[in-house]
Amino acid sequence: QSAAKSIDKYAQFVPKSGVFPKGYEVASLASGVKKNGALDLGIIRNINKSKKSSAAAVFTTNRFKAAPVQFSRKVLQSRSGEGIDAIVVNSGCANAVTGELGLQDAEKVAGQVNKLVGNSDSTLLMSTGVIGQRLQLEKITAGIDRLFEEKKFSTDFDGWLNLSKSICTTDTFPKLISSKFALSDGTEYTLTGMAKGAGMICPNMA
């Protein structure tokens, strides 16, 4: 019965095509952190060089903020929200309640991506999964290297859908939406959004 419901929701809410904003590339893979071999690591990168990007975020108000939350907030503050060029997402391990070691792990992951995109302090992190376990850093860093070395970045629908799958945990379907909008002078722009979440959901972010 539960499986049938999952299939219905997937069919009902997951798009089969989409429009995506210019200047972004996405990539994902199964790094081996998730036990079932599912996608668990993804990167979105800004490749537009005509302007510096603007970035903003809201984070949990839980007193025990996970390492990627603390790290990303610091990066946004130090860059005053300018020049963020990558977001790394991983699922399977939340890197939460992991103390100083967790923060060091987060810094290593972001530092690796900063080098690969050629821009320091330009990477934000998001992690989800089990609380109270350290990141399996070897698997994640190897996965990041593979994404870049094997040129797995793309701009197509499948790439975006797979990225949205890579941040899923108990989700029964990936949450991806995209739309074009017009400004009053007729200029069109695009919004694409993705989310994950199925349980431990009552956010109060600021």
Next chain:
Amino acid sequence: TLLGFIVTDLPIKTSVLQPLLSGAVNRSFNCISVDGDMSTNDTICMIANGAIDTTVIDENSPDFEKVKDQVTEFAKQLAQLVVRDGEGATKFVTVNVKNSAEFKDAKIIAETISNSMLVKSALYGQDANWGRILCAIGYSKLENLASLDESKINVSFVATDDSTPRELKLIVNGVPQFDIDETRASEILKLPDLEVLVDLGTGSEECQFWTCDLSHEYVTINGDYRS
């Protein structure tokens, strides 16, 4: 855990993007609940890379309000998908609290109803248990009673399909409707999407919260998440 991001090719001034996103999140992701638990990792971020060639959007742009509304509506769509996928959920429920003296009170009441395990269990069981809704309103942690006057409160179930009567009144001006049409209540509660409408009658502020029912499956999923 809730994670998400919104990316756009529109150029938006950095100092404007943060309040724009915060405003959108306060009306979307901060108005959802599956189980009342707040994660250590919840994050929503937004990047505007300016890849399309147009004037940078700032607070003085003629399109600023339009873009703000578009981002907010977009965020609502994304947030609602999370609720639709709530662990074990079989119903998507909109809790609409309107005509409140204060927005914050409308939000507290909507959130309290959305987090009530007994309300959510009743919705799963298709039981028109309006008493639990009223009970949740009563224990909402309001700072004062400016928005809550028991003689003015109205509570209804609202059908989300085309069936009529669309609204089934459960409490009218504080008076419980003991002769409610149980058949109609049952029809509305069978719908996969439904609305609980609370009209406080004390002002003009409103807040919508989105929640889901609580099923046996939720316990099955979460009983062995770590192992």
